[in-house]
Amino acid sequence: MIYVFDTSSLRSLQHFYPRVFKSIWEGLDSLVQQQRLISTREVFSELERQAVSEEVLAWAKANKAMFTTPNNAELQFVAKIFKIQHFQALIGVQQRLKGTPVADPFVIACAQINSGTVVTEEGWQRPTHPLRLKPGATKIPNVCAHFNIPCVDLEEFMHQQGWTF
Numbered sequence: 565m566i567y568v569f570d571t572s573s574l575r576s577l578q579h580f581y582p583r584v585f586k587s588i589w590e591g592l593d594s595l596v597q598q599q600r601l602i603s604t605r606e607v608f609s610e611l612e613r614q615a616v617s618e619e620v621l622a623w624a625k626a627n628k629a630m631f632t633t634p635n636n637a638e639l640q641f642v643a644k645i646f647k648i649q650h651f652q653a654l655i656g657v658q659q660r661l662k663g664t665p666v667a668d669p670f671v672i673a674c675a676q677i678n679s680g681t682v683v684t685e686e687g688w689q690r691p692t693h694p695l696r697l698k699p700g701a702t703k704i705p706n707v708c709a710h711f712n713i714p715c716v717d718l719e720e721f722m723h724q725q726g727w728t729f
Contacts, residue, residue, distance in 0.1 A: 565724075566680035567595070569603045570671045570704060571610040573683045573718045574624065578617035589623070591727055596627050604674050605631045606667035613664065634670050641673035645707060653702035672707050681714035683721045 582589045595601035608631035611624050624631070634642070645651050646669065654668045668686075675682045687703025700706075708715035716724065 565600065566675075566678050567601050567683050567721060568671055568675040568678065568680045569601065569607065570682060570684035570686060571607045571614070571667055572685035573721070574603070574607065574611060574620060575614065575616050576685050576718050577623075578620045582619050582623070585729070587729065588722075588727065591725060592623075593627075595725075596630050599630075601630060602674065602678070602680070603631050604667060604670040605633050606665045606670045607631060609665035610667050632674065634673065635677070637677045638670065638673040641676050642669045645669050645672060645711075648710070651702060651707055651710075654707065668704055668707075672704060672711070672713060675708070675713050675715075676711060681716055681721075682708050683716055683718060685717055 577588070577592075580588045592601060608624060608628065611621060645654070651669075655666045658664075659666050671682055671684070674680065682704060684704045687701050687705045705715045707713075
């Protein structure tokens, strides 16, 4: 299975210090080498612009090949997402005005075209497990649900890998 990481999940990894949680980082490295963990260049751009730990940014730079440039099929799927007016809110007003990177539609398109699963911390409502969508939200999990694209959070991703600590 291919996993497509969103910025929020990569940013969440900063709480798993590489010197302490070595097995997580070794597992991630292994998945990257197997080309089973990928992302998009827009996620890399967001990581560079946002406040993330030096360790996460260094790891992303060391694995820059996993951050792919969207191909034509992915760009066509992004256009399909934005044909739905409600999903146009994936790009916020400030992002449009400032021209800052927006990764969400590209992460979703990458997962769709590569038959992958999106990994994101965005938009989950967690009163109890299993995870539930926030009704009416324009968040990655809602868009994924609309297009029947698998979507999990970091905890579920780790569970699917069989990782225990």
